[in-house]
Amino acid sequence: MNTTAVTVSQVWQWLGEIPDPEIPVISIVDLGVVRDVSVQENKVSVVITPTYSGCPAMREITEHITKELTSRGFEDVNLETRIAPAWTTDWMSATGKAKLESYGIAAPQAKGSPNRCPQCKSTDVEKISQFGSTPCKAQWRCTDCLEPFEYFKCI
Amino acid sequence: MSQVDSHLIEFLLRQGDNPLILGHRTSEWCGHAPALEEDIALANTALDLIGQTQLWLSYAAEVEGGGRSNNDLAFLRDVYDFRNVLMVEVPNEDFARTMVRQFLFDAFQVPWLTTLQASSDQRVSDIAIKSLKEALYHLERSSDTVIALGDGTELSNDRMQTALNYLWPYSGEFFGEDDTDKAMEKRDIAPLPVSIRETWNSTVSSTLDTANLIAPSDPFAHSGGRTGVRHTEHLGHLLATMQTLQRSHPGAQW
């Protein structure tokens, strides 16, 4: 395929279909880890940033992007990992936050604790543990429906 | 050939080796913690620390310019090449010592990384900004745990006090000072560690007060880790485990 007519926004759209390896309900674009895209004929450059410095999903994300853009016809896929400016949950899209909640993960809040239970929407929630199944999440529990749930940590 | 910036390399190894060795020690808890939530928390803390290590040691390897990678620095150096403070290499012993150590370390890292954010070296500043977010979160958990267990039962208070008594003489090394520290200060890359001692003291004493724990008064401080002059016997054992793959299968790739 000839990639000369491919626009930057087209590449963003393709990347927006790549699921986050750890929370597949949101894409890597929703998560805010894709920071920049540039296209030059057959060459595409993508800048990504890790959520947490030790995020184990970075390698898989890199492989997914390379595979996706190669299959779209790019001969040269250049990936750069940048740690500055440091990733923040503010970069997570509103769509991403809504998808998280419907998946059962409470969205990050500036005050540092979840607004409500993603299941029954009760605001009576309590912390179980500051960490969860991945570096980006904590464990909480709803004191109304008693369901434990994960909360996406705000950083 | 340009001169190797040995003071900067030394400084970066110190920054990277602390989270590397503490991260490895913390990872030893994986599958053994007293509760599932704690197991997960310890493993995630270890993961953050190893992530920070990669950032520091990658930069150290680049400044060194000898073709070594961050992995080479972590897995192919021997005991006396390491520049971590002694506190992070002593055995975990129990959950009390593990959490008191994490707290004493976090109470140092938070003000330290905060000042490094303003480093004249852009790369140091970038790594500090990234790591600080994680360190703040670690400090929140470790200080909460120190308070919960210190101000808990007679048994938990006793275990925490024993841990504190053991670790206290290792805390002075955080504030060591030598030619490398002076060179970093002169170049505005990092302040002298002693400049954050008061902040550390005040975080530690207020948390220990709330936790009903008493800081030992003896000012004696072990040293030798951050300069590499004298590590404890424990580091060699730790490296034997951490580096076993590269020692048995040199050059093995993941």
Ligand SMILES: [Zn+2]
């Ligand atoms: Zn609920």
